[in-house]
Amino acid sequence: MAYKARMMIPFSKMHGLGNDFVVVDERVERHGLTPARIAALADRHRGIGCDQFVVLRPACQAGADVFVRFFNADGSESGACGNASRCVADLLWRGEGRRRSVLQTRAGLLPASVDGETGLVTVDMGPPALAWRDVPLAEPADTLHLPLAGDPAAASMGNPHVTFFLADLLDLDPVVAGPLLEHDPLFPERANIGFAQVLSRAAMRLRVWERGSGLTLACGSGACAAAVNAVRRGLVERTCRVEMDGGALSITWRDGDGHVLMTGPATTSFVGSFDPEIYPS
Numbered sequence: 001m002a003y004k005a006r007m008m009i010p011f012s013k014m015h016g017l018g019n020d021f022v023v024v025d026e027r028v029e030r031h032g033l034t035p036a037r038i039a040a041l042a043d044r045h046r047g048i049g050c051d052q053f054v055v056l057r058p059a060c061q062a063g064a065d066v067f068v069r070f071f072n073a074d075g076s077e078s079g080a081c082g083n084a085s086r087c088v089a090d091l092l093w094r095g096e097g098r099r100r101s102v103l104q105t106r107a108g109l110l111p112a113s114v115d116g117e118t119g120l121v122t123v124d125m126g127p128p129a130l131a132w133r134d135v136p137l138a139e140p141a142d143t144l145h146l147p148l149a150g151d152p153a154a155a156s157m158g159n160p161h162v163t164f165f166l167a168d169l170l171d172l173d174p175v176v177a178g179p180l181l182e183h184d185p186l187f188p189e190r191a192n193i194g195f196a197q198v199l200s201r202a203a204m205r206l207r208v209w210e211r212g213s214g215l216t217l218a219c220g221s222g223a224c225a226a227a228v229n230a231v232r233r234g235l236v237e238r239t240c241r242v243e244m245d246g247g248a249l250s251i252t253w254r255d256g257d258g259h260v261l262m263t264g265p266a267t268t269s270f271v272g273s274f275d276p277e278i279y280p281s
């Protein structure tokens with residue numbers, strides 16, 4: 001029997017607080033990835049399995065080290081992913097010795113740095129966009145008080161987020177409420193739906209139903225948006241610990257330039273390679 005040598009495609013499997021990613025490096029060579037193929041690879045039963053799929057391409061903007069594209073498990077693309085941004089910065093540190101890097105994303109240039117002692121990664125996620133057109137919403141509305149039951153607030157961190165503030169997170173099942181809200185007609189590009197419980201002036205609990213991926217163990221951009229919305233509502237200070245099912249992030253909404261800084265861990269679970277034969281035809 002003749003065996004055909006197959007070209008295997010290398011990947012890193014990473015996570016930020018349990019929000020997990022397949023990272024494929026296309027800086028040297030393209031691998032024929034399409035939204036349908038990404039969705040197949042993200043499938044937890046028939047593919048590799050992940051919440052988001054991350055593709056690295058050569059940077060094409062001055063000052064950037066790498067161009068990063070983020071895809072959800074359903075194959076849709078997102079402008080931002082906080083946890084994956086930390087993972088890419090960690091990859092550049094461990095693989096290429098860059099303790100500081102600049103990620104080019106559809107949401108802009110994101111400077112990142114790795115703390116040599118703690119290993120924690122900080123990403124400057126840029127300023128939130130708070131105008132209704134920028135979230136985006138389908139019609140003019142006050143983004144601090146959306147015209148929806150439960151009085152949520154909205155903000156974009158390069159991707160659309162809505163935050164509900166609840167007295168007790170146990171009062172609500174995100175798996176029931178999340179999909180309905182993600183597809184509400186107020187959100188023409190769908191939305192990530194966060195459910196927050198403020199614990200103190202410096203801490204909150206958060207669960208996020210993610211657009212295109214479902215309930216995840218943590219959402220970095222969701223944590224940034226929740227902290228921003230909580231500050232806008234006068235509920236927390238500008239630096240806040242956001243506790244999610246997979247662990248906690250420190251979020252600072254900086255005075256002055258209004259950038260949001262996100263600090264937390266990034267972990268490589270394993271590296272591997274996949275056979276493009278598993279691509280759907």
Ligand SMILES: N[C@@H](CCC[C@H](N)C(=O)O)C(=O)O
Pocket residue numbers: 019052070072077078079080081082083084159160192210211212213216218219220221222
């Ligand atoms: N897990 C993310 C966000 C990923 C993208 C999101 N689902 C979207 O479609 O906007 C994070 O850590 O920020």
